[in-house]
Amino acid sequence: MHWLTDPFSADFVLRALLGGGLAAVICGVVGTWVVIRGMAFLGEAIGHGMLPGVALATVVGAPVMLGGAVSAIAMSALVGVLQRRGRLSYDTSIGLLFVAMLSLGVIIVSHSRSYATDATAILFGDVLAIDRADLAALLVAALVAVVVTAALHRSFVAAAFDTRIATTLGLRPRLAQLALVALVTLAVVASYQAVGSLLVVGLLLAPSVAAGPWTTSIPARMAVAVGFGWLAVLIGLLCSWHADTAAGASIAAAAIALAGLSSLAAQALSTATPGRRS
Template sequence: MHWLTEPFTTDFFLRALLGGALVAVICGVIGTWVVIRGMAFLGEAIGHGMLPGVALATIMGAPAVVGGALSAIAMSALIGALQRRGRLSYDTSIGLLFVAMLSLGVIIVSHSRSFATDATAMLFGDILAINEGILLGLLLAAIVTVAVATLLHRSFVAAAFDARIAATLGLRPHVAQLALVALVTLAVVSSYQAVGSLLVVGLLLAPAVAATPWASSIPVRMVGASGFGVLSVGMGLLCSWYAGTAAGASIAASAIAIAAISNATASLATWRRRSSGISQETAPRPLSVLLSGKQQ
């Protein structure tokens, strides 16, 4: 049995597991809204928008996460500015900035003598190098994420389902949209160390997708997504340990596999219930019910 418990006897594995679990909570909460609002492209764009800042910080010897955070914030601000001008559609603005920031990041990091190493770390992360300082930052990010998602839950729900009603109710949908973009930026930046800018979208989307068939409300979906995310981190790290694969990629692949299994299981269960003559059709819930959090 020693080979089963061996990974858990090493400090770096336990730090990676704890750090990955915190990332899973952050991505589970925010990823639920990313899936509901159809913001997957935004998450990926912000992830690539980090690259110029990370590249500059790496070359200058500054903390990479600081440079990445500043660059991601700039990316979010540019997307908002282009959208407000109204001359380009939302997805077109994101697409143009996506390519521009990715290209700029690669150009900057190409001047580094350790180009291959730096690029790999930026794109795929290095979760096994997580230390106590990074763990503290992830803990603070998780607390902020849960707190903001709780305080603005009604605004997020109203803005997602009917922005006009949200404005009528005084829930300020524009503020909710800005807050949601800020949370997506926080999730991408905080997840950078674990899975890198390229694979972070996997943790944002896959656990939320896995939880969707089993959730009766948005808060339950968030809890389920966080749980599936923690499971993905554990499975990915164990696969990386025993198979010698890249940790970040193994975590992202595990998350996607779990999402596929979850949805396949839910589809099978639905088919079996329907074949037994039990109807699964339910009436749509009105916005007032969703805002109150009550179930019908």
């Protein structure tokens, strides 16, 4: 069992496990709604949208998370404006926006003397560099995500199935949509350190996809998704330690692999047990 315990004898790996686990909590809770509402493209867009802010903060020496948050919020606002007033289709507008933001981020970071290192960290994360301040920020973000999701659960459910009924019931679907976009922004920004801006959508989507076949309610799906997320972080860090691979990419790959294995296991069980829900 030394192969399992030895990596976590190093403090930086243990902090990575805790930080990645907190990111898994945020992504498991928020990602469930992203999957249910079909908002994966929005999550990807926000991930790209935070790049200019992260790049600018990296170049000038400002807090990276603050720069990413400001830029991601600006991206979310632009998406909202285009959705209401744009003449292009929703997905075309988002596609143009996130390519523009990605380009702007790379242009900004190219002015840094450590361009290659900075660009790699921005795009793919550096979970092994998580410190105590990052852990505290992730803990706060996880608490906010859980509390907001629980408080607005009825509004999210109603808005997901029929906005007219939600309005009739006084559940304010537009507010629910804004809150959900804010939660997606929070999840992307908070998880940036763990897996980077390009891979964050994998951690946001894959655990919830993996949990889907085994649950029948939204809260249960969130809980199981968090478990799959934690498992992906553990497997990814072990692979990174023993195979000398990039930690963030290993975590994202593990999450997607678990989603695939979960789907295969569910299909096999369904075939072996006729009449079971697929």
